[in-house]
Amino acid sequence: MGSAQKMVAPMEVSVEAGNIDQSLWLDDDGRPRRTGTFWTASAHIITAVIGSGVLSLAWAIAQLGWIAGPSVMLLFAVVIYYTSTLLAECYRTGDPVNGKRNYTYMDAVRSNLGGAKVTFCGVIQYANLVGVAIGYTIASSISMRAIRRAGCFHVNGHVDPCRSSSNPYMILFGAVQIVFSQIPDFDQIWWLSIVAAVMSFTYSGIGLSLGIAQTVSNGGIQGSLTGISVGVGISSTQKVWRSLQAFGDIAFAYSFSNILIEIQDTIRAPPPSEAKVMKSATRLSVATTTVFYMLCGCMGYAAFGDAAPDNLLTGFGFYEPFWLLDVANVAIVVHLVGAYQVFCQPIFAFVERWASRRWPHSGFIARELKVGPFALSLFRLTWRSAFVCVTTVVAMLLPFFGNVVGLLGAVSFWPLTVYFPVEMYIAQRKVPRGSARWFSLKTLSVCCLVVSIAAAAGSIADVIDALKVYRPFSG
Template identity: 50%
Template sequence: MEGEKVVTMKQYSNEEVDDDGRIKRTGNVLTATTHVITVVVGAGVLALAWAIAQLGWIAGIAVMIMFSSISIYTYNLIADCYRYPDPVNGKRNYTYMQAVHAYLGGKMYLLCGFIQYGKLAGLTVGYTITSSISMVAIKKLICFHKNGHGAYCKFSNNPYIIGFGIVQILLSQIPNFHKLTLLSTVAAITSFGYAFIGSGLSLAVVISGNGEPTSWFGVKVGSELSREDKVWKILTALGNIALACTYSTVVYDIMDTLKSYPSESKQMKKANVIGIITMTVLFLSCASLGYAAFGDHTPGNILTGFGFYEPFWLVALGNVCIIIHMVGAFQVLAQPLFRIIEMGVNMKWSRSTFITKEYPNRIGSLTFNINLFRLTWRTIYVVMITVMAMAMPFFNEFLSLLGAFGFWPLVIFFPIQMHISQKQINKFSLKWCVLQFLSFVCFMISASAGIGAIHGISKNIKKYKLFRYKQ
């Protein structure tokens, strides 16, 4: 796939190509910052108010700032590893996995691939769950609007999960990532839409004087919450925050758009700082306003947990934005997974017509190709994701599990190990010990958050009958 972008010197002059023979990149700090902000603003932002409610003002704000500060440092390490072995003049690494392979070898490369693509697959499950919750929320809004806030308005998520799955089966036949530009752009715009709607509605509650009491230390232990459950919810909250800070899977895709002077690493470092600071301000605003509005009763998702009923149309619009974003985001995450599988299969069975042959089709003015293997395997993948989403449609716990699964290895461990290899830092030197200590602390946080998420999912699965969950 990478070969598709390579050009020959016969087609372009030396002034029109970069050092790797590809058409000159034109990106800069501003465009990279925009990409960073677009990627990190997702449905997870709506869970941050719940997370800060579990941790309280002191720990909640401190944890968000801590995660953001660590992320700036480690993403800058990742930026330095875009080229190998020299950060300025070395050979480009077009993907995160390539960088891991260059600096850490084949075994780490395989481990990175398993984690990276496993997380992408997990996120497609999470996005399917999120979209169905928003669809049900719109139906519940209509029910409450007609029958009053005390009416019985519970509906199964399953029809909406299946409907989302059918849409994704159709969209999954888009042949590759490069054809997703329009879909991705619309998804990015709507992500800001629902983030600002959620924050704005929370601010309106606070300004009107109807906000709920809050605490420096989060939800209080008492008759409604045991000390044990408090601990489990704190761990889940840590995972929610960790997920919100992650964009490592696309950082090299962003860097590969940057012009070569000044160096890509210098530009990306500036973009990391500006992007993560902007992200942190947005996250703190959304989380703090949500907690100030709802206090101990802050819902897991401030737009679907029915802290807001009115204005009816604005809450519904926020949920429509979530659904549109999830439709596009599913494909943005699934296409790299589709590509890696199909590349491997094509290399293994290059003579199979079932795998390689394209059948041209035309409907009116629309022309497209159908590949039988692509049609079959992508359909099976989406069906499997749909079934998994129907089996455990639990928003916060699933987000926490994904955050815990990806944060330590992708944001902490691999960047630190690549930095040690690149700078040839001596084992047991002071800097080596400090870096390993940072990695160990973050590992313990990720492991604890993962255990909390698994506990929450298992508890919910015992409480609800599989495939019969109603929201």
């Protein structure tokens, strides 16, 4: 109780101060009361996890086959759920109810590990988030262009290449993101995350339905137990690289640890504890994600076998009904608008906290005009708009950057999803060195490191292939 009083005292909440009513609207750290719930946290996670990458899982399973593909997917689901529960315990340092809050992933690493590991975490986390923002810009333009191509194929037939540039669509996506980026923080984009989550179910459901229809039309299930065969069109070396890349695709498809702490910081104060709510939200989200991943990936492979396209809806595994493809691709774009914001909010918050500490009395930074969900300030308008513009230009400059994002995902999977959660949990719970639990956690970390290295190797090979035909602004 005494520690609670020490935390309240610096806020000067008293009758004499004339602000006792304000304490009803503040949390134990003096910040505005958080309003997030199990449902909003689940929506944030689902928005972050079920990206348009779900539509490439049929290709990933095609590389691994009916045995390894679903098995690897389930294995990653179990590992990521487990390490996420470890990371959720690190939101507060010490007591799980009254301990000091860690607002970001870096804060959690700083409180539990410290030293150079904080810098290492920051570099990996924010490089990954920037890469995701660029990748989502490219992915949205591909879906927008697919809408135009679907109509063109419907009118002119499938022999017409129906080519068009994706650059105008990237610019349009960037313009929309400049508007939404003015929403100040995570806690106020809950509605956008819910809309995005609904959209993810929409296009995943359409992809699943089309896969079932194609399987029925084929008169049976396509594919093999071991995936694509070495032979005409694929060498044994390519088989290895593709299999490793499939591991990276599946690992990256599940990753959301880089924003878990930031999502947890939106949850209302105990009881129950934020960690308990976050674990429940993670359990629901990972289970939901796994069901959709298994259904979409497996049905896509069942429909097309070794010829499964890298994207069921934009790779034109299906051509008709074209209007249903349009609905699915519109849903992808709307989802990516929300997902972009979910992943970029930690970057925005990091830069703005640094600027506020660096120039605490600057009106350019502090002065705000609130309009609905938006909080407009010159600094926020300037810097967030500049960030969106830079990611858009880079996406236009490197249209194959989606391959690089896969590499970033492979590189960041081990440190952010496994290594730091394990190390922080060991430090916080004081797990005895050499104990069975310590040995098990360390073994998990080493095994995931090997997977990350292998997936990175496959992604590097893919990037090298893309560089052979690279032309700037060729989208």
